[in-house]
Amino acid sequence: MRPLLILAIFLVITACSPPRLIVLHDPLDARQHNDLGVSYENRAEYDLAIGAYLRAAELDETWAQPLVNLGNVYAHQGNWQGAAENYLLALGRRDDHAEAMNNLAWVQSQAGDAEQALAWARKAVDLRPEEPAFWDTLAETLLAVGDFQGAAGAIDRGLALEPEGLIRQTLEKKRSTAEVLPGR
Numbered sequence: 181m182r183p184l185l186i187l188a189i190f191l192v193i194t195a196c197s198p199p200r201l202i203v204l205h206d207p208l209d210a211r212q213h214n215d216l217g218v219s220y221e222n223r224a225e226y227d228l229a230i231g232a233y234l235r236a237a238e239l240d241e242t243w244a245q246p247l248v249n250l251g252n253v254y255a256h257q258g259n260w261q262g263a264a265e266n267y268l269l270a271l272g273r274r275d276d277h278a279e280a281m282n283n284l285a286w287v288q289s290q291a292g293d294a295e296q297a298l299a300w301a302r303k304a305v306d307l308r309p310e311e312p313a314f315w316d317t318l319a320e321t322l323l324a325v326g327d328f329q330g331a332a333g334a335i336d337r338g339l340a341l342e343p344e345g346l347i348r349q350t351l352e353k354k355r356s357t358a359e360v361l362p363g364r
Contacts, residue, residue, distance in 0.1 A: 210240035217249055229253050237269075244270035248280045255283065260291040278307040282314045285321055294324035305334075312342035312351070319354050 208216070217232030230253055236246035251266035267284035270277055282304035288297035301318040308314055315338030322331035335355045342348040 206235075208235075210236045210243055210246065213239060214243075214246045214249065217246065221249070221253055226253050226257060242273055244274040244277045244280060247273065248277065248283065251280070251283055251287070255287050255290075260287045263287040264291070276307060278304045278311070278314065281307070282311075282317050286317050289317070289321050289324055294321055297321040298325055309337075310341060312338040312347045314338075315341065316347055316351055316354070319351065323354065323357070 213232045213236035217229045220229035220232055230250060233246045233250040247266045247270035251263040254262035254266060264284055264287050267280045270280040281300045285297040285300035285304060298321040301321045304314045305318050315334045319331045319334035322334055335351050338351045339348060
């Protein structure tokens with residue numbers, strides 16, 4: 181009987197005590213969460229990258245880059261709609277974000293919306309004509325709409341800006357494709 185009484189008293193005492201709240205403070209700011217997302221993305225830990233980018237976008241509701249990075253993860257996963265939505269959200273925060281425009285053009289092209297992609301690719305190139313990757317995207321979208329001569333011109337512009345590297349290889353491959361197509 182005595183053990184039951186002790187147990188009953190213990191339960192009454194612990195049940196009546198105020199709950200202990202633990203408040204955790206996130207010491208990282210938006211830029212640090214974004215950098216963490218980049219690190220996760222580079223290690224192919226995409227779920228963690230998505231979480232970090234979402235937190236960065238939440239902490240700084242004016243900064244577009246975390247949404248661009250989030251779109252990039254979705255694009256890498258082949259989720260064209262998720263990627264496009266985040267690029268558009270980024271453009272809602274900063275309407276002159278050329279990287280968001282270029283990447284939106286690329287995913288729209290991959291999703292089969294070549295006309296819309298072309299409009300965004302042209303805007304990106306207009307804003308940052310020194311960026312060879314943007315000329316590559318423009319060439320891709322021009323090929324998709326059947327403008328082979330325009331694609332050849334975009335390829336040549338991109339090649340002139342990229343002396344070596346992966347973008348150059350991609351552009352050279354497109355050039356060999358464009359040369360065998362009608363209208364060149």
